[in-house]
Amino acid sequence: MELALSPAGAGVLAGLEAAGFRAWVVGGCVRDALRGKTPHDWDVCTDARPDQVIACFARTVPTGLVHGTVTVLWGETPVEVTTLRAESGYSDGRRPDHVEFVTDLSRDLSRRDFTVNAMAWNPRTGLADPFGGRADLAAGVLRAVGEADARFAEDALRILRGLRFSARLGFAIEAATARAMERQAGRLRAVAAERVRTELDGLLQGAAAEEVLARWPAVLETVLPEIGPAVGFGQHNPHHCLDVWDHTARAVGAASADKAVRLTMLLHDLGKPGCFSLGPDGAGHFYGHAARSAELAEGILTRLRYDNETRGRVVRLVRLHDAPLPAEEKAARRLLNRLGERDARALIAVHRADTRALAPAYHHRLEELDRLEALLEEQLAQNACFSLRQLAVNGRDALAAGIVPGPAVGRALDALLQRVLAGEIPNDRAVLLTELAAYAG
């Protein structure tokens, strides 16, 4: 069986073999190549020790010598080369106490998480697949290597990796592996926030994110306890044919792939259960839920150590997720004024995803959002004024018109901008100068 190995991968294998060592490409790259996808990088494993790997190549970086990893620079391409190893004694449920270099490829493959990730390949000796990864790949199944409970107890992050792969590849999780994930999920509480965040981001980006979110709330609750009240929470409202969590899952799946938009959809309605009231007509209401969701989002994104920019953007998008967005030119300008170009687009994407996850009778809203987006593009193309920077007059003009130096200058310019945004006056220098004179007088 042939794999379309990259020049860098082939070069590194050949370099190690020329020095008398054995070497294979291994893990995710083999999985992706067998699926017909081009791997984003090729990892290599070898029986050469790290010092021997370093001696084989002109340019190397000692990436993780204790774990046996050396990065070989093949031209501009980095290739991670790891010495075959066995791991033992995961007393903290996160990383092994002992790493031991071995010469048996199968032992190295046996420490890997899922069968589809536990294959190695070499152009001369072919595929090494001691755990049936190829058959699982063909069947679209994720199966833990070895005894699932023990593997998740060793390293609970594997549970989230499993959900991430399931969302990314659209693979089902084999029954015994799935039960072990549920049983061991509590151990995820001990996993570092950064690692949880990386897997959560990967899961949300996946094409099957909706199915995975809808299927696995119990596991996700260990790292996101805030989703608990949303699961199974009926909405008693004709807009909604789904409970809050299933609506959430669908909204994530319906969102554009933009990372901030997907995160926003995950968090946008988490405040609903806490804001529920039943109207006299028997319909459910959630007054104030956007603000409550924004508070919860702030807490979650802080705890998972998201960067400040992402946190700020997502919290704001959550807060505005149900603000009215009429398809009007002035609404488009106000949106640009308030959020800037990138987040104005993101907010429309959020509204679109939310609408797609409503009962079909409400999908006509999508046309309005399309119209608003077209208006927004039009305003941008016309270089319309939506910020003070773009106003055809500035502070100097205000002073020249006789406005008292100090805060009055900002107030006057702001008042003009508001009128331009509202479409009451054009962003025309002569017009604005006349207006300034009137303010001063």
Ligand code: ATP
């Ligand atoms: P991706 O496409 O996300 O890079 P990947 O499978 O290559 O997927 P990596 O995190 O790059 O994932 O890890 C490379 C390989 O190392 C995996 O395919 C798997 O064999 C092994 N591996 C990584 N993390 C773990 C873990 N926590 N437990 C067991 N094996 C792991």
Ligand code: MG
């Ligand atoms: Mg990888």
